[in-house]
Amino acid sequence: MTTDTILKNKDEEDIITMTMAGSCLCGSVKFTATGVGGDHGVCHCGTCRKWSGGPTMAIHVESLSFENEEKVKAYISSEWAERGFCQECGTHLFYRLRDGSMTVVWAGAFDKNDGFSLGSEIYIESKPEGYSFAGEHPRMTEHEFLKSLGMAE
Numbered sequence: 001m002t003t004d005t006i007l008k009n010k011d012e013e014d015i016i017t018m019t020m021a022g023s024c025l026c027g028s029v030k031f032t033a034t035g036v037g038g039d040h041g042v043c044h045c046g047t048c049r050k051w052s053g054g055p056t057m058a059i060h061v062e063s064l065s066f067e068n069e070e071k072v073k074a075y076i077s078s079e080w081a082e083r084g085f086c087q088e089c090g091t092h093l094f095y096r097l098r099d100g101s102m103t104v105v106w107a108g109a110f111d112k113n114d115g116f117s118l119g120s121e122i123y124i125e126s127k128p129e130g131y132s133f134a135g136e137h138p139r140m141t142e143h144e145f146l147k148s149l150g151m152a153e
């Protein structure tokens with residue numbers, strides 16, 4: 001469990017729901033997301049950094065529909081989740097639970113990025129020392145994060 005549950009911690013009333021469009025770098029894949037949340041969830045875990053080339057900055061969405069879905073490849077990164085990208089240009093698009101219960105979209109894939117705040121950081125102990133994100137927001141270790149979900153003592 002990594003980026004998936006970051007935004008589930010928020011109260012329902014805090015979630016700004018809206019519909020937004022996005023695309024990959026080459027334009028082969030276009031998508032529409034509904035119920036787009038208002039905050040970046042940041043994950044510093046090693047899997048995210050390897051896959052993304054840096055920390056994940058992703059936005060929770062309620063639904064995601066694609067134009068040219070055949071260009072989207074989903075890599076199964078764990079028993080419970082998959083990570084989607086454009087087969088032509090490699091743009092990182094989404095992370096979702098394979099049971100369909102949760103999807104986040106990489107913030108940069110949206111056509112507009114204004115208006116997203118920074119909600120929280122998780123796996124903070126995995127963050128490389130050379131950079132850090134400014135601002136006041138929750139920063140949780142893996143253990144604190146799992147504990148907040150009731151998955152650890």
Ligand SMILES: [Zn+2]
Pocket residue numbers: 024025026027028029086087088089090091
């Ligand atoms: Zn592409």
Ligand SMILES: [Zn+2]
Pocket residue numbers: 002003043044045046047048049056123
């Ligand atoms: Zn992660």
